[in-house]
Amino acid sequence: MVSPVGTSIQRSSIRPLLDLSDAAIHGNFEERDPTILLPNQSDDISHLSLDIGGSLIKLIYFSRHEDFLVNDKRNKSSPILGGRLHFIKFETHKINECLEFIRSKQLHIGDGDNAVIKVTGGGAYKFADLFKEKLGVSIEKEDEIDCLVTGANFLLQAIRHEAFTHREGHKEFVQIDHNELYPYLLVNIGSGVSMMKVDGDRKFQRVNGTNVGGGTYWGLGKLLTKCNSFDELLELSQKGDSRSVDMLVGDIYGGLDYSKIGLSAATIASSFGKVISEDKEIEDYRPEDISLSLLRMISYNIGQISYLTALQLGIKRIFFGGYFIRGHAYTMDTISFAIQFWSKGGAEAMFLRHEGFLGALGAFMSNNKHGLDHLMVHQLVERFPMGAPYTGGKIHGPALGNLSEKASFYTTHVHVISWMEKFVQKGTQITDPVPMASPRTTGLGGFEAPSSKGDILRSDESNLNVGVLHLVPSLEVFPLLANPKSYEPNTIDLADPNELEYWFTVLSEHLPDLVDKAVASEGGTDDARRRGDAFARAFSAHLARLMEEPAAYGKLGLANLLELREECLREFNFFDAYRTIKQRENEASLAVLPDLLLELDSMNEETRLLTLIEGVLAANIFDWGSSACVDLYHKGTIIEIYRMSRKKMQRPWRVDDFDAFRERMGFGAHKRALLFVDNSGADVILGMLPLARELLRRGTEVVLVANSLPALNDVTAVELPKIVAEAAKHCDILRGAAEAGGLLVDAMNNILEVSRQKLPSTPLMVVGNGCGSPCIDLRQVSSDLAAVAKDADLVILEGMGRALHTNYNARFKCDTLKLAMVKNQRLAEKLIKGNIYDCVCRYEPLR
Numbered sequence: 001m002v003s004p005v006g007t008s009i010q011r012s013s014i015r016p017l018l019d020l021s022d023a024a025i026h027g028n029f030e031e032r033d034p035t036i037l038l039p040n041q042s043d044d045i046s047h048l049s050l051d052i053g054g055s056l057i058k059l060i061y062f063s064r065h066e067d068f069l070v071n072d073k074r075n076k077s078s079p080i081l082g083g084r085l086h087f088i089k090f091e092t093h094k095i096n097e098c099l100e101f102i103r104s105k106q107l108h109i110g111d112g113d114n115a116v117i118k119v120t121g122g123g124a125y126k127f128a129d130l131f132k133e134k135l136g137v138s139i140e141k142e143d144e145i146d147c148l149v150t151g152a153n154f155l156l157q158a159i160r161h162e163a164f165t166h167r168e169g170h171k172e173f174v175q176i177d178h179n180e181l182y183p184y185l186l187v188n189i190g191s192g193v194s195m196m197k198v199d200g201d202r203k204f205q206r207v208n209g210t211n212v213g214g215g216t217y218w219g220l221g222k223l224l225t226k227c228n229s230f231d232e233l234l235e236l237s238q239k240g241d242s243r244s245v246d247m248l249v250g251d252i253y254g255g256l257d258y259s260k261i262g263l264s265a266a267t268i269a270s271s272f273g274k275v276i277s278e279d280k281e282i283e284d285y286r287p288e289d290i291s292l293s294l295l296r297m298i299s300y301n302i303g304q305i306s307y308l309t310a311l312q313l314g315i316k317r318i319f320f321g322g323y324f325i326r327g328h329a330y331t332m333d334t335i336s337f338a339i340q341f342w343s344k345g346g347a348e349a350m351f352l353r354h355e356g357f358l359g360a361l362g363a364f365m366s367n368n369k370h371g372l373d374h375l376m377v378h379q380l381v382e383r384f385p386m387g388a389p390y391t392g393g394k395i396h397g398p399a400l401g402n403l404s405e406k407a408s409f410y411t412t413h414v415h416v417i418s419w420m421e422k423f424v425q426k427g428t429q430i431t432d433p434v435p436m437a438s439p440r441t442t443g444l445g446g447f448e449a450p451s452s453k454g455d456i457l458r459s460d461e462s463n464l465n466v467g468v469l470h471l472v473p474s475l476e477v478f479p480l481l482a483n484p485k486s487y488e489p490n491t492i493d494l495a496d497p498n499e500l501e502y503w504f505t506v507l508s509e510h511l512p513d514l515v516d517k518a519v520a521s522e523g524g525t526d527d528a529r530r531r532g533d534a535f536a537r538a539f540s541a542h543l544a545r546l547m548e549e550p551a552a553y554g555k556l557g558l559a560n561l562l563e564l565r566e567e568c569l570r571e572f573n574f575f576d577a578y579r580t581i582k583q584r585e586n587e588a589s590l591a592v593l594p595d596l597l598l599e600l601d602s603m604n605e606e607t608r609l610l611t612l613i614e615g616v617l618a619a620n621i622f623d624w625g626s627s628a629c630v631d632l633y634h635k636g637t638i639i640e641i642y643r644m645s646r647k648k649m650q651r652p653w654r655v656d657d658f659d660a661f662r663e664r665m666g667f668g669a670h671k672r673a674l675l676f677v678d679n680s681g682a683d684v685i686l687g688m689l690p691l692a693r694e695l696l697r698r699g700t701e702v703v704l705v706a707n708s709l710p711a712l713n714d715v716t717a718v719e720l721p722k723i724v725a726e727a728a729k730h731c732d733i734l735r736g737a738a739e740a741g742g743l744l745v746d747a748m749n750n751i752l753e754v755s756r757q758k759l760p761s762t763p764l765m766v767v768g769n770g771c772g773s774p775c776i777d778l779r780q781v782s783s784d785l786a787a788v789a790k791d792a793d794l795v796i797l798e799g800m801g802r803a804l805h806t807n808y809n810a811r812f813k814c815d816t817l818k819l820a821m822v823k824n825q826r827l828a829e830k831l832i833k834g835n836i837y838d839c840v841c842r843y844e845p846l847r
């Protein structure tokens with residue numbers, strides 16, 4: 001039996017606090033990213049793995065965090081711990097930076113006596129002594145190819161939006177059926193190139209390779225262009241025109257296509273071949289053109305060898321990894337083109353978001369001590385923090401001014417941790433344009449010059465290319481989903497640029513009001529204001545980044561954006577922005593509840609059910625996330641708005657299945673109902689609770705399913721027991737049910753005057769859903785919710801976020817009722833061909 005949510009969800013368990021005592025900036029204050037030493041802080045890090053390659057060191061570490069769901073009682077015995085996986089890279093020739101990073105974060109200490117450091121790549125051999133000398137640790141070596149394959153298999157099975165195709169500037173995520181994953185060809189383009197045929201878990205063979213790889217591009221490029229960094233070289237290529245160095249078919253055929261064998265005039269006949277006939281020195285060529293020619297030469301070559309290898313083995317799918325790809329649109333397009341061209345469409349190139357980290361991930365997975373080797377897709381949540389440090393609950397520094405004001409602050413405030421310096425730098429990197437090459441092909445095998453959108457590569461330093469993977473072992477797939485495999489939570493796909501722009505504008509315009517509320521919720525102090533500013537800046541930067549590259553963080557739907565906003569607030573330590581508003585609305589609603597219940601009790605059953613549904617729809621107007629509603633609040637009081645809203649409840653509603661629902665409802669029609677509740681105040685107290693009471697009265701057990709973490713003015717599972725206890729003071733049905741559901745155990749102590757007569761025992765329970773967003777992705781819910789769902793035969797989803805933005809098209813294995821008032825004109829038009837404030841009552845019985 002489920003017990004109510006207690007006090008297990010605590011602030012401190014979600015946001016780790018750093019021990020800042022004796023903190024000091026290490027090294028030169030003027031340097032760009034000074035290391036901050038926190039000698040007394042243990043991040044509770046237990047697992048570190050590295051892939052030390054010829055060019056780059058890839059580091060993954062796991063920091064243990066008691067994420068809010070790990071407190072779940074049933075998981076106490078589970079060996080899997082909640083925590084976060086962080087992905088970092090260094091250049092191999094700067095190994096000392098890497099060692100310093102490990103030391104400053106104490107990654108080599110671990111939680112027990114000895115941390116296990118799994119290392120793969122040649123550096124495991126080359127630098128073993130250095131690790132011993134500098135850090136006093138022995139490393140455990142892991143086979144490189146083994147790790148690459150393990151890493152790729154893990155990513156392809158555990159991360160939902162990992163693999164994607166990239167054609168003509170367009171990125172598309174591919175859903176890979178686990179049963180159809182093998183065999184595939186894995187091509188890892190690091191310094192050199194390895195090709196593996198993968199047939200299963202640890203079943204693989206290295207089938208090919210080439211010495212012309214990422215090291216060749218960077219090495220030759222450095223020599224020929226005098227570039228100082230790989231990124232600089234790659235950026236140059238974006239402005240290049242390789243025709244000045246490449247010999248094209250047209251150059252040989254007097255401008256004509258060699259159409260007999262399918263080669264267009266623009267096809268490269270010989271990379272760098274044009275140079276031979278020209279009497280020029282290297283200075284006479286543009287470095288941009290050289291870089292592009294090199295990039296094309298190497299990418300085509302790898303594409304061609306990969307294709308031939310796949311052909312020889314009869315494999316259709318080729319996944320490309322390795323840091324050479326660097327998320328670079330043109331590189332991916334070139335490789336895709338080569339595969340498509342040579343295979344005539346028979347084979348497909350796919351890329352991986354964690355491209356460079358395959359080996360490091362494999363090394364990490366080879367450490368069976370953390371018990372993370374069988375993580376499932378539903379247990380992983382990827383987040384993209386901006387890097388605001390946790391500093392004892394406070395973010396230090398003066399109010400943020402203009403981005404250009406950063407320098408003076410930094411030199412005068414070195415005694416506090418300069419989160420600002422890092423943040424401003426990150427914000428700038430994030431809003432930098434991302435190159436989105438959309439090369440036009442001639443169709444005959446030639447590429448025109450890339451037409452990239454920007455000229456700056458997004459720095460990896462921003463850490464927003466791959467996020468932090470949160471491992472939440474207690475998340476599960478909602479067991480009542482009719483078809484979990486094809487389930488798509490988002491109703492609105494933001495792939496449509498118009499849609500994207502509309503929602504971005506809506507969210508941007510709502511930002512000042514949200515910041516006001518957030519700052520007020522933390523007492524309006526200077527510190528809160530600074531954090532408010534920083535939050536607004538961070539969220540705007542995320543929006544700008546996504547506007548430019550919508551798939552940057554994985555497939556983008558409206559629900560993801562709304563969740564990102566909540567996560568971003570939390571990152572800046574705003575735990576509950578609408579705290580006071582929620583309290584005020586709860587109090588006002590509880591005050592009128594007894595009268596409402598009296599009125600309802602005077603009705604006959606049929607009228608009552610209709611009035612109850614009307615009540616839910618009318619009260620769903622209290623939504624602080626909708627700009628239209630926020631305008632309403634500035635014009636009237638809660639009670640005025642509620643009255644107005646109730647008066648407008650004329651049937652038929654825009655979507656109106658009420659009659660079918662009423663027909664189904666009788667005494668004991670359902671054994672257990674899950675009520676996914678939405679907003680605080682009138683919505684839950686005058687809308688959903690009275691409906692719950694009606695179900696209880698009809699002998700149906702009720703589980704109120706609420707957010708585990710705050711989001712806008714949504715009620716949370718922690719807040720609900722107190723609200724129910726207050727309501728129960730005025731209602732025997734609710735009191736008996738809450739007692740039977742174990743809800744009043746704590747609350748009863750406060751209401752001793754209540755008579756303890758034996759009451760009917762249909763239980764009312766509360767359960768946290770595992771999320772902190774106004775929407776709900778039912779592929780990742782708390783195990784508590786999954787457990788209660790098993791006996792449920794009615795699901796009621798309420799509110800725009802849970803019933804419209806997400807799950808409007810979801811099908812369930814039981815009767816389902818979706819209730820919402822539409823508080824956005826565009827959504828009303830698009831979804832129900834109606835208008836703002838229209839209502840949806842969609843009933844989908846299980847036949």
Ligand SMILES: Nc1ncnc2c1ncn2[C@@H]1O[C@H](COP(=O)(O)OP(=O)(O)O)[C@@H](O)[C@H]1O
Nearest residue numbers: 053054055056190191214215218230322323324
């Ligand atoms: N910042 C960078 N510095 C050096 N090389 C980079 C960088 N970013 C991407 N690369 C490319 O990635 C290649 C290394 O890829 P990687 O998968 O890390 O292989 P390895 O394990 O051999 O180091 C380099 O040869 C270069 O082409």
Ligand SMILES: CC(C)(COP(=O)(O)O)[C@@H](O)C(=O)NCCC(=O)O
Nearest residue numbers: 623625626627774799800801802824
């Ligand atoms: C965030 C919300 C989904 C919350 O709605 P609810 O689930 O509370 O009905 C909604 O407020 C929303 O879609 N807001 C953004 C659109 C707008 O301002 O119109």
Ligand SMILES: [Mn+2]
Nearest residue numbers: 678679714774
């Ligand atoms: Mn809401």
